[in-house]
């Protein structure tokens with residue numbers, strides 16, 4: 001069985017093709033596009049490239065397509081990417097405008113291009129269904145919560161992979177197995193050992209998640225991927241009274257406010273330079289104060305969330321950095337974790353800055369909490385659930 005996984009990020013399109021013959025997915029091809037504005041174009045291009053490279057003879061070789069869908073409200077879990085799924089995505093598009101419309105368009109595109117394939121959606125929110133009840137709430141009246149004003153949490157596939165992989169790297173095979181089967185069996189006592197991981201997914205969208213034995217205990221993202229850390233061009237956390245203020249003092253309409261908060265804020269709004277941390281870093285190095293502030297804001301916010309979750313969990317065995325910024329920006333990682341020796345968190349500056357790629361430990365040998373960089377592998381999680389869905393629905 002060949003499974004294509006479509007990861008339509010807020011700034012990127014990444015895809016992987018897996019052969020699902022054995023227990024573990026075998027990666028046949030993996031590629032991506034950065035700074036994407038037209039997702040339909042790059043999807044079509046990716047299929048052509050797989051043919052040109054001889055990985056597939058025809059698009060019909062692909063039996064399953066897995067989507068890492070983002071916000072469906074109460075529609076979550078691993079489901080058919082069908083009309084119900086499309087409606088849930090479209091009903092929530094105003095809450096996730098950078099994510100839901102490209103996924104809806106992507107699913108429709110694949111429905112046409114690959115009419116014989118089974119399309120499957122694994123919602124990012126699925127991972128958070130076992131979060132403690134209070135962490136799934138805001139302090140709003142019940143009617144608001146019922147209308148959807150609640151904390152869902154996002155980047156579930158990425159953080160789940162970090163939990164699985166961290167357990168494997170620690171040699172806790174039973175625990176890794178339980179986490180891999182989480183969407184089938186739910187939380188399990190098998191392999192339980194109070195293994196605490198704080199995962200920092202820092203990319204076009206960024207979030208920090210606290211996990212105990214692979215079960216999410218909290219997410220910096222809440223009702224929408226608009227919350228928590230500053231995002232590439234989205235605001236992150238904001239005092240709710242800023243919205244009435246913007247209408248009254250700035251004379252903005254709700255439409256204008258939505259545009260500013262979803263397209264002109266975050267790292268772009270802070271820096272005035274770019275939504276990409278590489279450009280911001282370059283500007284900061286040339287003395288641009290706003291760019292410097294944007295970097296400090298991101299690093300400081302990650303540090304705040306890591307600190308919160310260190311207390312929530314009562315310590316941590318692992319702190320992990322992943323995704324575009326987390327994997328590549330050593331200076332930012334150092335800023336997040338500097339001066340924490342008293343808490344038993346000690347980065348090794350040489351390992352941190354080595355420029356090495358791939359999975360690596362970057363803490364000093366005397367660090368009580370191990371710090372790792374683990375490349376994001378959301379596609380792997382989506383591929384496995386897609387196969388399971390197809391096998392269970394044959």
Ligand SMILES: Nc1ncnc2c1ncn2[C@@H]1O[C@H](COP(=O)(O)OP(=O)(O)O)[C@@H](O)[C@H]1O
Pocket residue numbers: 008009010011012013202203204205232275276277278323324325328329
């Ligand atoms: N080599 C790099 N060095 C520093 N930052 C990088 C590098 N590559 C990518 N990034 C950052 O990561 C972001 C993309 O992260 P990614 O996780 O791929 O995003 P998405 O949210 O689109 O899935 C870019 O916008 C950029 O800020």
Ligand SMILES: CC(=O)OP(=O)(O)O
Pocket residue numbers: 008009010011070099124154155203204205206225
């Ligand atoms: C929330 C989410 O999945 O974000 P992104 O794809 O932009 O990383």
Ligand SMILES: [Mg+2]
Pocket residue numbers: 009010203204205323
């Ligand atoms: Mg992403």
